[in-house]
Amino acid sequence: MNKLYLLLTAFLISITTHAQLSILFSENFEDNSQLDYIYEDIPPGILNDQYAYIYDEDQLPDGSPSSRPGVWFLAYGFADVDSNSVVFASNSWTNNGSTPVKNWFILPAIQITDGATAVLRWKSAPYQTPYYLDGYKVLISTTTNAIDAFTDTVFVAAEYISGASSLGGNYAAYTFSPGFVHGLDGTYIQHNPNGDGDISTPSAGDTARNIGILREFNVSLSNYDNQKIYIAFLHHSIDDNLLSIDDIVVEEVTDIYFSVEDQQSGFAVSMYPNPANQFVNIAYDANTISSLTVEIMDQAGKILLTKNTTPFTQIQTDGLASGVYLVRFTGMQGSVVKKLIVQH
Numbered sequence: 001m002n003k004l005y006l007l008l009t010a011f012l013i014s015i016t017t018h019a020q021l022s023i024l025f026s027e028n029f030e031d032n033s034q035l036d037y038i039y040e041d042i043p044p045g046i047l048n049d050q051y052a053y054i055y056d057e058d059q060l061p062d063g064s065p066s067s068r069p070g071v072w073f074l075a076y077g078f079a080d081v082d083s084n085s086v087v088f089a090s091n092s093w094t095n096n097g098s099t100p101v102k103n104w105f106i107l108p109a110i111q112i113t114d115g116a117t118a119v120l121r122w123k124s125a126p127y128q129t130p131y132y133l134d135g136y137k138v139l140i141s142t143t144t145n146a147i148d149a150f151t152d153t154v155f156v157a158a159e160y161i162s163g164a165s166s167l168g169g170n171y172a173a174y175t176f177s178p179g180f181v182h183g184l185d186g187t188y189i190q191h192n193p194n195g196d197g198d199i200s201t202p203s204a205g206d207t208a209r210n211i212g213i214l215r216e217f218n219v220s221l222s223n224y225d226n227q228k229i230y231i232a233f234l235h236h237s238i239d240d241n242l243l244s245i246d247d248i249v250v251e252e253v254t255d256i257y258f259s260v261e262d263q264q265s266g267f268a269v270s271m272y273p274n275p276a277n278q279f280v281n282i283a284y285d286a287n288t289i290s291s292l293t294v295e296i297m298d299q300a301g302k303i304l305l306t307k308n309t310t311p312f313t314q315i316q317t318d319g320l321a322s323g324v325y326l327v328r329f330t331g332m333q334g335s336v337v338k339k340l341i342v343q344h
């Protein structure tokens, strides 16, 4: 009896894995000797798919006092908590108030095989915000890695347009281009303790120059099922300062498993990622569940969103505020409630 119990325990543990991730691309910039695949200043579209490219389309000279390169370069993360991480940085300080820099970082070709679950994740941080906040775009091409082939825009970070530094950290008083404004929600910024006026160590009161902390973003690649894609980070900003990106990952889920508890309850349902950012995937075992309705509720039980699912369904969560939600799954068997965390 003892032996049977032990075997059963081992069996339970072995099948409680939820999902198997395939990493299709990953770069954290930590190992300098591993970055030879990144080519510099050869116009993209000429060499083959295995290479990444950094390309200085604007050719504007540096206007900063620091002799910064015209293309992406290796640096340490700007904020104290990021300062041990090597990041990819790009300069927009040109003293040219009308022409944007266009610094491209184009990843090697990536073959998406399970678009329903494929995700691009990365982190970024501006050197300062809101004053002279740097903006950028994430673009996708499904044809070649030439710069005019990047016709799909999947993410836009806003840049500073106008507003004096005397406005401090009052983001509402500044104007920005369309897109995500880093620091607007008061998170992922560092106020600085040293009062020497240097932007690298600005004063505690200089909230116009909060230093950006690396913040993770993700976008679904569900539009690119079974396609070969190229992903580009285009630093596109007019005379601001510096931008960094880090921890770029493209991944997809190849196998989905369901927990024993879920299977025993008759609800072999998997919900991921959790915490969710822009979307959550709902997957269920079509062998045991014929149909399933999903309701996302606030903690008081008010239904915010209802969806009839297929065995694999993606639900956008970018319209939900950060917080804890209840998700009710209802099928022929009855219903079950799980917790979903949304984190922006």
Ligand SMILES: [Ca+2]
Pocket: 056, 057, 058, 059, 060, 070, 071, 101, 102, 103
């Ligand atoms: Ca440039």
Ligand SMILES: [Ca+2]
Pocket: 028, 029, 030, 085, 086, 087, 246, 247
């Ligand atoms: Ca890094």
